[in-house]
Amino acid sequence: MGDTGKQPLPRNKIIVGDCIEELEKLPAESVDLVFADPPYNLQLANELYRPNNSRVDGVDDDWDKFSSFETYDRFTRDWLAACRRVLKPNGSLWVIGSYHNIFRVGTALQDLGYWVLNDVIWRKTNPMPNFRGRRFTNAHETMIWASTGQKARYTFNYESMKALNEDLQMRSDWLLPICSGAERLRQDGRKTHPTQKPEALLQRVILAASHPGDVILDPFMGSGTTAVAAKRLGRAFVGIEREKAYAKAARDRLKSVETLDPASLQAAKGKRAETRVPFGTLVELGLLSPGTALYDPAARHEAKVRADGSIACAGAQGSIHKIGAHVQGAMACNGWTFWHYEAGGALKPIDDLRAEARQKLAS
Amino acid sequence: MGDTGKQPLPRNKIIVGDCIEELEKLPAESVDLVFADPPYNLQLANELYRPNNSRVDGVDDDWDKFSSFETYDRFTRDWLAACRRVLKPNGSLWVIGSYHNIFRVGTALQDLGYWVLNDVIWRKTNPMPNFRGRRFTNAHETMIWASTGQKARYTFNYESMKALNEDLQMRSDWLLPICSGAERLRQDGRKTHPTQKPEALLQRVILAASHPGDVILDPFMGSGTTAVAAKRLGRAFVGIEREKAYAKAARDRLKSVETLDPASLQAAKGKRAETRVPFGTLVELGLLSPGTALYDPAARHEAKVRADGSIACAGAQGSIHKIGAHVQGAMACNGWTFWHYEAGGALKPIDDLRAEARQKLAS
């Protein structure tokens, strides 16, 4: 992958340096998840984050909006491209921003071939009011979640997100308080970092899009919320931060963070996570004998189990799914829940037998 | 302003034609407010079926197909520039979109010199779920509100918005239902337009950013919601629509719309939904740490809280409700009152913690 001379991936470290330069030192395809909270002050971007850091700028007196956007766009493309190289093919990336910069980021993402999966709205319970009364209270920030491409098989812990939301699908709008109170880092009574993100936000991102043990990269580490949430949730982190003071604050903060015990980190599992049991195995294990009759819930159709794990119904024969779809005239069918067998005078789904088979196979 | 040969501004008319061509015929600086609902460029690759095998009737119209981002960007720049010419200096523009297109739109806006005032999130009370369980439910759309420039003195009816929101500043996230039921236009039982917007959404936009008597332009008129809301609120409208069938449907629809007398405009009060607090939020907010033990009132069962808001008990895992039902051998269970945590030697229902969470989340 052209990684000659790259350093091995430093794990659980915060690197002090320019994010693009430091990203280029990391090995390709080594990171599972990126969370980025890039700067969005366009003028600052012009001064502080010029891609080629070696050139001292002295020509910014006459910069205008256009050149400012242009500089910001170049900067955005550079760090997004650098992240893309470092991401594993099935990794994914989150970026948070506001209307000042998020459109530039989203456009750059798409132009680079990232595939947007969702835009997620962080609704703040306690936003700063609009003091002048000339606009709507700016009560949210926008996150973009993207995979490395349209075909990528990214991680999404659907069941965990559903569990977090009382058994309803997690929506694209998240209500969470801003970072304040004891969680907010302070030095001499003043906040250490101007845009410290709440841990709850990062925890949800990490729970949604990574597994325990994964490596999470934050190219704009700041006060270290990403690293804190990653450590707490049993993930490894790599942080990049150009300000020594922020890096130090983050390191200090990490010292008191404990990783949760593995049992607490177990993710809610759905059927997808279960081991696959082909229907034929039920026959092989003797849970269902060849010749047994299967019925749909209304007992309108009857099919016979055959020794090879196919079923036959009214002249047609094939898998439980194919025949289930066929008798309904449907495009597809989950035969496990469609077909039932008779037990004690009642019809029970063959899915029950699959559970039995799983137990037998596990022991 | 170089308007020689332009037609006078047609008021309360729907023009059939290409939006850019028609915009160029209109006089410069003649419009107070633009609301635009451009094609989203959805790029749907496959058919989608619900779990019950019914087909989702998605947007597959030719007008939503673009060959590349580049083509879409050019189209976007062209219509935004044309709108800019037609807008009065103190007018403003709204565009609605989704993550498929909104970043392109926002970038184009900024590049053309528009000044973003807010991005406003339309949170849908009843969005379509994510049927395959592979992403977050796409539960919102994004609107960008922009003035013609940084110095422009745009209209914002701060007090009206505050009144709509129980005397609190209107936030940048709006909760409104999608357009369905009697409001949804239908022909032969099928929806007339695939993406009809709710009147409530347009009413709020128009109330926020225009005065009675102002002229409101919609370059992608569709089924006419902008015109309907404008007429109802005593504003003039100009609509442009390429498809004759949509233009006709909009004209028919307008016939039965009455302009409200100013006094009754006060009637529409915003409803504030009570915040729903999922169990997972207690974990996210740190009110209950992962690993904490929960007990039923008699302390016969013990369950452990996990980081994703699921709980685990004797090999089973799931939501507080599911596991509560499971250990009791019941069909259902209210986990909030069933499960207790230990505090000061006593067992207290986790419902107590929900009250605390609600306070933290109160907005």
Add this chain to the structure above:
DNA sequence: CATGCACCTGAATCTGCCC
């Protein structure tokens, strides 16, 4: 006439694995 239940639908970039 009220209640209940079955059915329908909405701007959707919506699968994973094996061969």
Add this chain to the structure above:
DNA sequence: GGGGCAGATTCAGGTGCAT
């Protein structure tokens, strides 16, 4: 990388019919 196939996957709200 494409084809084939197993099999996993939905929430809020409106309409309309049956009881």
